[in-house]
Amino acid sequence: MTAWETVIGLEVHVQLATRSKLFCGCAATFGADPNRNVCPVCLGLPGALPVPNAVAVRLGARAALALGSTVHPVSVFARKNYFYPDLPKGYQISQFDRPLATGGEVRCESPDRGLVAIGVTRLHLEEDAGKLIHDWVPGRTAIDLNRAGVPLAEIVSEPDLRSPTEARAYLGVLKQVLVYTGVSECSMEKGSLRVDANISLRRPGGPLGTKTELKNMNSFANVERALEIERERQRTILDGGGRVEQVTLLFNADAGTVRPMRGKEESHDYRYFPDPDLPPVVLSRAWIDAARAELPELPEAKRSRFQSAHGLSPYDATVLSAERPVADYFEAVVRAGADPKTAANWVMGESMPGYNEVGAFAVSAVRLAGLIGLVKDGTVSHPAAKRVFGELGAGDEAPHAVATRLGLVQVRDDAQLGAWVTQVIAEHPAEVERFRTGEPKLLAFLVGQVMKKSRGKADPKAVSERLLTHLEAS
Amino acid sequence: MTIAAEALAVAERLERSASLNAVLAWSRPALEAEALRVSRIGSDGPLAGMPVAIKDNIVTTDLPTTCASRILEGYRSPYDATVIERLRLAGGLVACKTNLDEFAMGSSTEHSAFGRVRHPLDPDRVPGGSSGGSAALVAAGVVPAALGSETGGSVRQPAAFCGVVGVKPSYGRVSRFGLVAFGSSLDCVSVFGRTVSDAARVLAAIAGHDPRDATSRPAPPVQVPVPRADLRGLTFGLPTEYFPPDLDPGVRAGVDRAVALVQALGGTVRPVSLPHTRYAVPTYYVLAPAEAAANLARYDGVRYGVRRGAGLDLRSVYRATRGQGFGREVQRRILVGTYVLSAGYYDAYYAKAQAARVRITADFEAAFLTGVDALLTPTTPTPAFRAGAKMADPVQMYLADIFVSAVSLAGLPALSLPAGRSEGLPIGLQIIAPSFEEDRMLSIAATLEPHLSATAEVR
Amino acid sequence: MTISPDDLVRIARLAELDIAEADLRRLAGELEGIVSYVGQLTSLASADPPAAGDPVGVVLREDRVDPIPLDRAPADFAPEFQDRFFLVPRLPAMDGG
Ligand SMILES: [Zn+2]
Secondary structure, three states, rough: OOOEEEEEEEEEEEEEOOEOOOOOOEEEOOOOOOOOOOOOOOOOOOOOOOOEEEEHHHHHHHHHHHOOOOOOOEEOEEEEEEEOOOOOEEEEEEOOOOEEEEEOOEEEEEEEOOOEEEEEEEEEEOOOOOOHHHHHHHHEEEEEEEOOOOOOEEEEOOOOOOOOOHHHHHHHHHHHHHOOOOOOOOOOOOOOOEEEEEEEEEOOOOOOOOOEEEEOOOOEEEEEEEHHHHHHHHHHHHOOOOOOOOHHHHHHHOEEEEEEEOOOOOOOOOEEEEEEOOEEOOOOHHHHHHHHHHHOOHHHHHHHHHHHHHOOOOHHHHHHOOOOHHHHHHHHHHHHHOOOOHHHHHHHHHHHHHHHHHHHOOOOOHHHHHHHHHHHHHOOHHHHHHHHHHHOOOOOHHHHHHHOOOOOEOOOOHHHHHHHHHHHHOOOHHHHHHHHHHOHHHHHHHHHHHHHHHEEEEEHHHHHHHHHHHHHHH | OOOOOOOOOHHHHHOOOOHOOOOOOHHHHHHHHHHHHHHHHOOOOOOOEEEEEEOOEEOOOOOOOOOOOHHHHOOOOOOOOOOHHHHOOOOOOOEEOOOOOOOHHHOOOOOOOOOOOOOOOOOEEEOOOHHHHHHHHHHHHHHHOEEEOOOOOOOOHHHHHHHHHHOOOOOOOOOOOOOOOOOOOOEEEEEEEEHHHHHHHHHHHHHHOOOOHHHHHHHOOOOOOOOOOOOOOEEEEHHHHHOOOOOHHHHHHHHHHHHHHHHOOOOOEEHHHHOOOHHHHHHHHHHHHHHHHHHHHHHHOOOOOOOOOOOOHHHHHHHHHHHHHOOHHHHHHHHHHHHHHHHOHHHHHHHHHHHHHHHHOHHHHHHHOOOOEEEEEEEOOOOOOOOOOOOOOHHHHHHHOOHHHHHHOOOOOOOEEEEEEEEOOOEEEEEEOOOOHHHHHHHHHHHHHHHOOOOOOOO | OOOOOHHHHHHHHHHOOOOOOHHHHHHHHHHHHHHHHHHHHHOOOOOOOOOOOOOOOOOOOOOOOOOOOOOOOOOHHHHOOEEEEHHHHEEOOOOOO
16 A cells, blocks of 8 residues: 555634624624624625724734734735625625735644644635525525624645644644634634635655545534545545545535535636725734734743743643633732642642633632642641632632631641540550551551541641651650 | 705706606605705705705615616615715705716716616717716706716716816715725716806815725815916916827817916916826726626625526526626626636736826826926817717727726816807816815816806807 | 637626627627727736835724614515525535535
8 A cells, every 4th residue: 555645734714803893893793683783884785885993903913923924014905706695795805915914833743743833824814704594494595694794814724734633733723822812712613713624645755636625624623534534535546546636525524424515606716806995904013013012922832931930740831821711820829829830730620620611710819829828838638628629619708717617727736636646546556556566557547547536627747747756755 | 045945946947857867766755855854954054955966876865776777776775875974964955866877887878777868958969977967967957066976087078068067086085985886996976066166065065084985085175166366376287198189179179268268367388298198098998897897796686686587596596687687888897897807817907907007197196296286188089979879889988088087097186167169069178186186176177167158169 | 809709608607697699799799899999908018017105004993883774674675585584596505404
């Protein structure tokens, strides 16, 4: 069997997190009644004109800068002409030969190749089309134009990906960066992130093969799956001596198949030309610098700083930097005085399950830091602290107060401890004897007995020390 | 006269002028409503109840907007154009919607789906176009002023043919929001007036930056001109390319007389050259159709307008709707525009035309840089021609715009002033000014106007 | 430049225009006339035109939700509208669904 090299490029459309649409003042929100968020501009009524949204341009530039792309001082909106009922004007306003940004890269972890840098070809702004629903009325296609005109950034990768798994890793990193920078919500369920994939096979080092385009994948896992299926399909054709046809394929997740798309444009002659309704987008050096200054620390930088500055393991650093709210929370806990490694364990072990469930942290960073402090100074035991954490909730009761209320503050009063230790030694002569004659594991049993007497309030470390002193002395 | 009485008088005149076929929509109730609206805001606005006819490619909520096309028959816009809002705010009264070449594509108003407009002085002749209905109504004295639109001379040319004042402002001076797009980089809402002053008053009312039109530009307001005592200190350029040997003798005589008058009033006159003039019409007939082909893609029978092809599949519905809904000239221009943008032809046509446009614009800039304050040219190569004379040959029709299209490509303000008559037909003098120098242009026109004896025979 | 009836059919399809069989030849001829007329632009020296200077940038709109109101609802002007949707003939199946 001859070896084939897989070549994949991705086109990702993300909805920019604006309030209003790209060229009109309609709300860009998801889920309104059909044809509610429409106006003369996005309905393409006679005489209506587009005016671009400043925040859409800023978010597009921010995304580009986060990917290391060059934001161009002059970019141009163009008309992409084709007829389709989801396209009110008969053309889509997009950017063609002068996009907002070019270049840049996404660094992601490949299972086969380690850390790889995937080139970004370009990032441009464009308006979304409407939504079509077939047979909602029998024999008709229904059109909802709420989404028409919603701002999108299209991010096109170089054909640098070499496997479906890499494609998925690329998407993960891209999404992380775009969510981090507040550019987009990147929700595939809500349609705010969509992926088209190009794939071809070739002999290693040889010329590129004929590519096919895959559409209709509704999750990153499905992108990977569709690419795997299509890779196998192309491999079978090529191994059999056949030729791959250049087609657009629709992925069917239920059937696990890809099938050629029918019907859309009969021609791909889009007759692009600069939109005469829109002068060029001109961005000054100062504007671009300000957009760059607005960038938050990106996940990759944060991850390495968490390792170097906080001494976290690569794994912990990755987990804690994956989402900006988590990273910010972790750092707030540290800033409030907690030891970074301990804080990392608490955030990952205790705070994150709740966050992953409801998308927010119930216990404020300052209170968590306070609780960590109580463990550190021996006020409460670690297991007791976990109980306190569970009780902290969203209220504002201080951790120490909760521990006190629950009777979990450790007893370190020497006299009280001494009394319990003396009692336990007296009550368990057999075990004491066995310990003394060479069974050190019996210490744990004796500590347990003291703890039981204290009803969990004793500091086990102090108990253990005191027991040893007693046992060795007598 | 009260505003209500004025509205009534307009209604009478509209009824009497019906044979011109200049009007596509008007109604007494709508006129009464307009009058009431103006009375409420007070009649002391700058337009003080002036009735203004509106070309039917400017959208209005109260009257239909058809662009003289079957495809928009009965369409009523759910919003008003910015110029309509501004007109009303200034106390103007929307009198009626006027006939035009379908989607403003034409130079004779013969390409209307609702019949051609008659020239007020000779029903066998055309009033020019595409704003022929507005021009004819002003010429017939039905209204003192009207809105038209220019893409490549569609106000100046009919103004010259009909013997009224036609003012095209600088591109960006007046909002296009609500003007149905034809060639977006060229389209300008423009004004007809019985006099320079009437036209200037209306222009002043509608001009100004509009945040709804990204191509409109902030500028100081347009002033209603006060005639100067003379034209001393002003230099006028006569572009040699605008006086070809085959220029109609009547037109030449009219412009010569006007130039002599300029000199008599103390103005300096000298020849200038605009060497790329001969490329203007071909450039225009690449760029305007290319933009039009995209601008008219929205008329697909899906969201508004007339749908044809019941029972057919979607593509057939598109083709039937557009094939039956658009007239012959509109289809020709859509096809030309589609052709010049299609794969393999873009560089040969569209890119070349863009380059030519830059040169044409640079010609004007260079002329103005030599110290010329305004240019004087004939508005049209001939007076109004006979109906049907140019219908068989599209290119001959296009050449009726030979003196007006360069100005549109350069985005400059220009005006056509009645300059006498030849064999009973009006002649237009074109005054072209640098970008956003409308005030200078209007004041020159207002100075010349009382001396020009617009109805006098020039030969 | 010649434009054949076949060329015309291709362009008309891009523009979604029905052209009657009987009109094809006439229209192709007219188009050819117009296209050869504008073809005189090709005689223009193809050297780059003088630079137009720094372009004037578009004035961007603030990101506010303030749509231009509709005086009439889509149901009033749409050729076919039902329960808040514009309707067209059922499109050919795109996804087998
Ligand atoms: Zn809208």
